[in-house]
Amino acid sequence: MAPLDNVAPSRRLLLKGAAAGAVLFGFHLPPKQALGQGAPSAQVPEVNAWVVIHPDDRVVLRMARSEMGQGTRTGLAQMIAEELHCDWSKISTEYVTPGQSLARNRAWGAFLTAGSQGIRNSQDYVRKGGAAARIMLVAAAATRWGVPAAECTAKDSVVTHGPTGRTLRYGEVAADAAKLTPPAEVPLKDPSDWTVINTSKPRLDTAAKTTGSLIYGSDLKMPGMLVAVPRRCPVFGGTVRAIDRASAAALPGVRHVLQVGDGAVAVVADTFWQAKTALDALKVDWDVGENGQVSSATIDARLTEGLDAAEAFIGNQNGDARAAIGAAPRKLEAVYSYPFQNHAPMEPMNATVVWTAERCDVWCPTQNGEAALAATAQAAGLPQQQCDIHRVDLGGGFGRRTTHDWLIDAVLIAKQIPGVPIKTMWTREEDMVQGRYHPVTKAKLTAGIDANGEITGLHMRISGQSILSFVFPNALQAGRDPVVFQGLNPTGNDSRIGYSFPNLLIDHAMRNTHVPPHFWRGVNHNQNAVYLECFLDEVAHATGQDPLALRRKLMANHPKHLGVLNAVAERIGWGGPLPEGVQGRGIAQQMGFGSYVAAAADVSVNDQGVLRIHRIVAATDCGYAVNPQQIQMQVEGSFVYGLSALLYGACTVKDGAIEQTNFDTYNVLRMDEMPKVETIVMPSGGFWGGVGEPTIMVAAPAVLNAIFAATGKRIRTVPLKDQDLRRA
Amino acid sequence: MAKLNVNGAVVELDVATETPLLWALRDHAGLTGTKYGCGIAACGACTVHIDGQAIRSCITPVSALDESQKIVTIEGLSPDGNHPVQVAWRELDVPQCGFCQSGMIMAAAALLAQTPRPTDEDINVAMSNICRCGTYNRVRAGIHKAAAGGITG
Numbered sequence: 061m062a063p064l065d066n067v068a069p070s071r072r073l074l075l076k077g078a079a080a081g082a083v084l085f086g087f088h089l090p091p092k093q094a095l096g097q098g099a100p101s102a103q104v105p106e107v108n109a110w111v112v113i114h115p116d117d118r119v120v121l122r123m124a125r126s127e128m129g130q131g132t133r134t135g136l137a138q139m140i141a142e143e144l145h146c147d148w149s150k151i152s153t154e155y156v157t158p159g160q161s162l163a164r165n166r167a168w169g170a171f172l173t174a175g176s177q178g179i180r181n182s183q184d185y186v187r188k189g190g191a192a193a194r195i196m197l198v199a200a201a202a203t204r205w206g207v208p209a210a211e212c213t214a215k216d217s218v219v220t221h222g223p224t225g226r227t228l229r230y231g232e233v234a235a236d237a238a239k240l241t242p243p244a245e246v247p248l249k250d251p252s253d254w255t256v257i258n259t260s261k262p263r264l265d266t267a268a269k270t271t272g273s274l275i276y277g278s279d280l281k282m283p284g285m286l287v288a289v290p291r292r293c294p295v296f297g298g299t300v301r302a303i304d305r306a307s308a309a310a311l312p313g314v315r316h317v318l319q320v321g322d323g324a325v326a327v328v329a330d331t332f333w334q335a336k337t338a339l340d341a342l343k344v345d346w347d348v349g350e351n352g353q354v355s356s357a358t359i360d361a362r363l364t365e366g367l368d369a370a371e372a373f374i375g376n377q378n379g380d381a382r383a384a385i386g387a388a389p390r391k392l393e394a395v396y397s398y399p400f401q402n403h404a405p406m407e408p409m410n411a412t413v414v415w416t417a418e419r420c421d422v423w424c425p426t427q428n429g430e431a432a433l434a435a436t437a438q439a440a441g442l443p444q445q446q447c448d449i450h451r452v453d454l455g456g457g458f459g460r461r462t463t464h465d466w467l468i469d470a471v472l473i474a475k476q477i478p479g480v481p482i483k484t485m486w487t488r489e490e491d492m493v494q495g496r497y498h499p500v501t502k503a504k505l506t507a508g509i510d511a512n513g514e515i516t517g518l519h520m521r522i523s524g525q526s527i528l529s530f531v532f533p534n535a536l537q538a539g540r541d542p543v544v545f546q547g548l549n550p551t552g553n554d555s556r557i558g559y560s561f562p563n564l565l566i567d568h569a570m571r572n573t574h575v576p577p578h579f580w581r582g583v584n585h586n587q588n589a590v591y592l593e594c595f596l597d598e599v600a601h602a603t604g605q606d607p608l609a610l611r612r613k614l615m616a617n618h619p620k621h622l623g624v625l626n627a628v629a630e631r632i633g634w635g636g637p638l639p640e641g642v643q644g645r646g647i648a649q650q651m652g653f654g655s656y657v658a659a660a661a662d663v664s665v666n667d668q669g670v671l672r673i674h675r676i677v678a679a680t681d682c683g684y685a686v687n688p689q690q691i692q693m694q695v696e697g698s699f700v701y702g703l704s705a706l707l708y709g710a711c712t713v714k715d716g717a718i719e720q721t722n723f724d725t726y727n728v729l730r731m732d733e734m735p736k737v738e739t740i741v742m743p744s745g746g747f748w749g750g751v752g753e754p755t756i757m758v759a760a761p762a763v764l765n766a767i768f769a770a771t772g773k774r775i776r777t778v779p780l781k782d783q784d785l786r787r788a
Numbered sequence: 789m790a791k792l793n794v795n796g797a798v799v800e801l802d803v804a805t806e807t808p809l810l811w812a813l814r815d816h817a818g819l820t821g822t823k824y825g826c827g828i829a830a831c832g833a834c835t836v837h838i839d840g841q842a843i844r845s846c847i848t849p850v851s852a853l854d855e856s857q858k859i860v861t862i863e864g865l866s867p868d869g870n871h872p873v874q875v876a877w878r879e880l881d882v883p884q885c886g887f888c889q890s891g892m893i894m895a896a897a898a899l900l901a902q903t904p905r906p907t908d909e910d911i912n913v914a915m916s917n918i919c920r921c922g923t924y925n926r927v928r929a930g931i932h933k934a935a936a937g938g939i940t941g
Contacts, residue, residue: 129885129921262881269886270877271869272821272862276887279820287815312804332824333811406825406833406887406920455823455887456920488826689881693926697884700922723830723918732912734924 105238107196109156109167110140110189113234117217119146121153124161124168125178126427127265128405128454128461129697130752131690132178134263136186138686139179142256143190143248146230147217153264158429159448171429174462174579176653176750179686183748188246195243200236201228251684251745258743260689265453277410277425277452282481285412286315288473289335289485290326292494295348295716296574299323304343311338320472328477332485351574352716359500359573359713360397366523366569367395367504373570375522375545379563381508384517388508392602394595396505396776398587400711400718401498401580402491402726407455409466409486413474415440420447420471425454427461435464439471458701459579463496463531492726493718496578497711499525501587505595508563513603515614517563520548520591525577526570527584544568546584547650547757548592553747555585555652558621559596559614575713581701585652585757590778593648593761598774607765608634608647620681620744624658625649627679627740632660642674644770648761655749656681659758661735663766669786673703673735673763678755680740683747692739695755699737702759704728710779727781790850794819795864798855805851810834812850813861821862821890825918832917835891835898836861842898842914862890865897873897876934884921891917896931905935 106112112120121140127133133153141148161168169185194214201219202209211222217230251257268274293299305317308327313334318326325344329335366372385391411424413436420440426432429449437444454461470484486494501524508516526541546555548566580586596614600607608629615622629635629647638645642662649658662674678695685691708727712719720726760778768774771787790801792809794817801816808827813819813836822845825833829844836845837860838853853859865871873896876882883889892915899906899914906914911931919927 129883131884265886266878266881266883267869269883269889270874270893272819272890274886275820276823278824279814281818281820331811331815333807333815404920406831406885406918407823408825454885456885458920488824488828693881693884693923696925697922700924701920704920722828723826724828728918728920729924730918731915731924731928734928737925 105235107193107234107237108189108242109164110186111144111193113230115231115234117147117150117229117231119144119151119217119230121151122156122168123153124156124171124429125182126171126173126425126429126451126454126457128173128425128427128457130178130694131263131687132173133265134261135179135686135690136182137264138256138259138261139183139187140190142254143187144194145214145216148256148261150217151264155451157448157450158433159444161430162433162444172431172462173427173457174459176752176754178752180654180748180750187248191246191248192242193237195246196237196240197230197233199240200233204228204233204236257684257686258688260687263690275452276407276455277412277423278407278455278485280412280423280452280483282412285481285483286328286330286477287332287335287483287485288326288328288470289332289339289487290320290324290469290473291339291344291490292324292469293346293348294493295346295351296576297323297351298346298348300325300344301347302345308338308342311341314338316477317342318473318476320469324469326473326484328473328482336487348716354574354716355714356712362571362573363397363500363502363523366571367502367521369523369569371569372521372567373540374565374567376548376550376557376564376566378550378561379517381517381519381563381565384563385506385508385519388516389511390509391506392509392599393504393506394598394776395502396591396594397502398500398590398778399709400500400575401705401709402495402711402720403458403460403580404491404726404728405454405456405458405460408488408491410484411467411470412481412483413470414479414481415471415474416478418446421450422448422467422471423450423452424467425452425461426464426467427454427457427459431462432464432467435468436471439468440475458581459583460496463578465496488723489721492721495711495718496576498580498586499527499577499584500573500575501525503587503591505591507595507599509599509603513605515561515599518561520566521569522567523569523571525572527577527579529570529572530577541568541570544584547588547652554654558618558649558651559611560617561614574716575718581698582652582753582756585650586702586705586760589648589650589757590761590764593650593758594764594774594776597646597765597768601768606635611649620656621649621651623744624656624679624681624742627742628658628660628677631677631738631740632662632675634660638662639674644766644768646762646765646767646769648758648765650757652754652757653750654683654747655751655754657754657758659755659762661762661766663763663770665767665771665785665787667786669784671767671780671785673733675736675738676759676762677738678740678758679742680751680755681742681744682749682751683743683745685741685743688741691741691751694751695739696737698753698756699759700729700734702756703763706760706763706778707733707780710782790853791855792850792853792859793855793857794859795861803850806849809836809845809848809850809853809859813845819861819863823887823890825888830918831888832895833888833891835894835917837894837898840898840901842895862894865894871897872934872937873900873930876930876937880926880930880933882923882926882930884923888917888919892919892927896927896934900931900935906931
C-alpha cells in the first residue's frame with residue numbers, strides 16, 4: 061500500500077532544470093491521467109494496485125496497457141468496474157509507470173499493448189483486482205456496522221446492509237478498506253451475470269480529442285526544453301563518416317549539432333521548425349556500406365530463389381503433400397507476393413527525455429512501457445531503478461511503438477545535454493524511411509487435384525523475411541520463426557488453420573534483408589490470408605466449384621471458423637443476385653489473435669480499371685465481447701488499414717534506402733474510397749479473443765476474390781495501384 | 789516577428805516570417821491542438837480556418853498572413869467545446885487515437901458553414917484528411933448528425 065511517489069524525483073529535477081535554463085514556452089505537461097503520475101495524493105491510499113477511491117467517491121482505475129485509439133482504456137475500466145460494482149459516471153483512469161511496477165514486483169502485469177492482447181491477456185487479473193477491492197470495501201463497511209459481510213451488498217459505489225437498510229458510500233469506507241488484508245479467494249462473476257461487460261459504454265477519453273486539449277507526446281512542453289530533430293543514415297546499417305557542423309550550427313535557434321551513436325545526427329534548437337530547417341541544411345557524409353547495393357529487384361530475386369529452395373522450416377504438415385501432388389492427375393500452381401509496408405501512425409515518433417548522471421526520465425507514447433524502460437536504462441547507462449517512463453496517449457501505434465529505436469536515439473541525444481529537457485521529434489520523412497516494416501514475402505502454392513475436382517494435396521511455400529530473427533532472435537526455434545505461420549498452424553488457440561487437407565505441407569524458406577521487419581497490425585496474417593484464401597478461390601474457379609461450397613467441404617472439423625464464414629455469407633446474400641452496380645462478390649476467413657473472423661465484399665471495376673468497393677460485411681467471434689461498439693470501430697478501422705495496404709501500400713528499396721518519403725508517395729485510403737462496413741459481432745463464449753487486428757487479414761483477400769469474380773483477373777501482387785484491373 | 793489574429797485576439801509572435809503557420813501556432817502561440825502529420829499538405833492534421841476557409845497550416849508561411857485575416861484553431865472553434873461538430877463527435881465516439889481529429893473537425897466545420905446539408909459526395913470532396921485508425925465512416929456519420937442538428941458555423 062505504499063504511495064506511488066517515485067516520479068517525484070523527476071519532477072523535482074524538472075523544476076531544478078527550469079531554474080537553470082530559460083523558460084521558453086511555459087509549462088505544458090499533460091494531466092495526471094495521461095502522465096500516470098501515481099496516486100492522486102498521499103492522502104488517498106489505494107484500495108489495491110488497480111483501484112483508488114477518493115472520499116468524494118471518485119474512482120481512479122490504474123492502467124498498465126497503453127491507449128492508442130483502440131479503446132483498451134475503456135474496455136479495461138469496464139472489466140474492473142464489472143466486479144467493483146462502482147458508479148460508472150465517477151470513473152477516471154491513470155497510467156502507472158513501469159518504474160512503479162518494477163518497484164512492486166510487477167503488480168500490474170504486462171505493459172505490452174500489441175498482438176490484440178490488451179484485453180484478453182489482462183482480463184483475469186484486472187477483474188480480480190476489481191473484485192478484491194469490492195470485497196475489501198464491503199468488509200470495511202461491515203466492520204464499521206459490526207455485522208457479517210455476508211449480509212452486505214455493493215452496487216453503484218454504495219454498500220448496503222440488507223437487514224437494516226443502512227448504507228455507506230465507497231468514499232466513506234475506502235480508507236478503512238485500504239488497511240485490510242486482500243482476500244485470498246476472489247471469485248469472479250459468471251458471464252451471464254455481467255452488466256458492464258458486453259455493453260457499449262461510451263469511451264472515457266473522447267472529449268479531449270474533440271477540443272484539441274489532449275496532450276500527445278509531440279505536444280509536451282517543459283521549462284527550458286529544447287527540440288531535437290534527428291536523421292539516421294537513410295540506408296539501414298549505414299554510419300556517419302563526417303558531419304559538416306558549420307553548415308547548420310549558425311542557423312537561427314540552433315543550440316547543438318550532434319552525432320547520435322554511429323549512424324545518426326541531430327540538430328537541437330529552440331523550436332522544431334528551427335531544428336528541422338537546420339537539419340535540412342546540415343551536410344552529412346554517410347558511409348552506406350554494402351547495403352547501398354540492395355534494391356527491390358535484388359530482394360525479389362532472393363525471395364524467388366527461396367520459393368524452390370530445397371531447405372525450409374516446416375510450419376504445418378500432414379500426410380505427404382509432395383507425393384499426393386505428384387500423383388494427382390491435375391496440378392494448379394500460383395505465385396503471390398506481399399510488399400513492405402510502413403506503419404505510418406499519424407503522430408511521428410517522439411520522446412521527451414531528461415538525462416542526468418543520476419537519473420533519466422522519459423515522457424513518450426509507447427506500446428510497451430516496460431520495454432521502453434529497459435531501452436532507456438541501457439541507453440542512459442543507468443539502472444532501471446533510476447529511470448522511468450511517463451506515458452502519454454499514442455497518436456497511433458499499429459505495432460511501430462512496440463520497438464524503441466526512436467527512444468534510444470532520443471536518450472542518446474539528451475545524454476549529451478545533461479539536465480535539459482529534450483523533445484526529440486521525427487519528421488514524417490524520417491518516419492517513412494526509418495520505419496520497421498511489414499515483412500516482405502512471396503509464396504508459391506501448389507495443389508494436386510483429382511478427377512472429381514477435389515484437392516488431394518496442398519503445398520504452400522513461403523519465402524521471405526522473419527520478424528523474430530530481427531526482433532527477438534532468442535525466440536527462434538532451432539532457427540525456425542513460428543510467427544511466420546500465423547493463421548496456418550495445425551493446433552493452438554491463437555491462429556489455427558481453418559481447413560483440413562488430406563495432405564498438407566506449409567513451409568518457410570527464410571530470406572532476410574537489411575530492411576528491418578516488425579509487427580505491423582495483423583502481422584503475418586496479412587499475407588498468409590491473401591495467399592491461402594485467394595489460392596483456394598483459384599482452385600474453386602478452376603474446378604468449377606462455388607468458393608463458399610469448396611471451403612465448407614474443407615471446414616467440417618473447424619466449426620468456429622465455419623461459423624463466421626457462414627455469417628458473412630448469409631448477411632451479404634451469397635448465392636443470390638448481385639445488387640445493381642455490383643459486379644463481383646468475394647469471401648475469406650481466417651483465425652488470428654484468438655478470434656475467428658470472416659469477410660465478404662461486393663465490388664465493381666469500371667472500364668478504366670477503377671475499383672469500387674460497395675460493401676464489406678465482417679464477422680468476428682472473439683469469445684467474449686467487452687464493448688461491442690468498440691469492436692465495431694476496430695473492425696472498421698482495421699479495414700481502412702488493410703485496404704490502404706491493398707490499394708496503395710508498398711515501400712520499395714533503391715540503393716539500399718526506402719523510396720517512399722511521405723503520404724504523397726505512400727498514399728492511404730481516404731473517405732471517398734471508404735466502403736460501407738457492416739460488422740457482425742458474434743461472441744460464442746468460453747474464450748477471450750483479440751479484436752484490434754483480426755479482421756484486417758480478411759479485408760484484402762475478400763476484395764481480391766471479388767475483383768476476380770468481377771473481372772476474371774487474378775491479382776497476385778499488391779498493391780492494386782500498380783495493377784491493371786481492366787477486364788482481359 | 790508576426791502579428792496574427794488568432795481565435796479572436798491579435799497576438800504578436802516572435803517568429804521568423806518564413807515559419808509555417810502550424811509551427812507558429814504550436815511553438816509560439818502555445819496552441820498544440822493543431823497537429824503536424826506530414827508537412828506537405830497531404831494529411832490535413834494541421835487544418836485551421838482562415839476567414840472561414842479550411843486551410844493546411846503546415847505549408848502556409850506566416851509571411852502570407854496579416855492581422856486582418858481571422859485564424860481559428862480547434863481551441864477557438866467554440867468557447868465551450870460545443871460546436872455542433874464537436875457535440876456530434878462526442879455523441880458518436882468518432883475519434884480513435886484522436887491525433888487527426890482536430891483537423892477532421894476543422895475541415896468538417898468549414899464544410900458545414902458553407903454547405904449546411906452536405907451530401908455524401910460533398911463530404912468526399914471536402915474531407916481529404918487522413919486517418920490511420922480508420923474513423924472515416926464515423927466522421928461521415930458525425931457530419932450528417934451535426935448537419936441535422938442545425939449548424940450555425
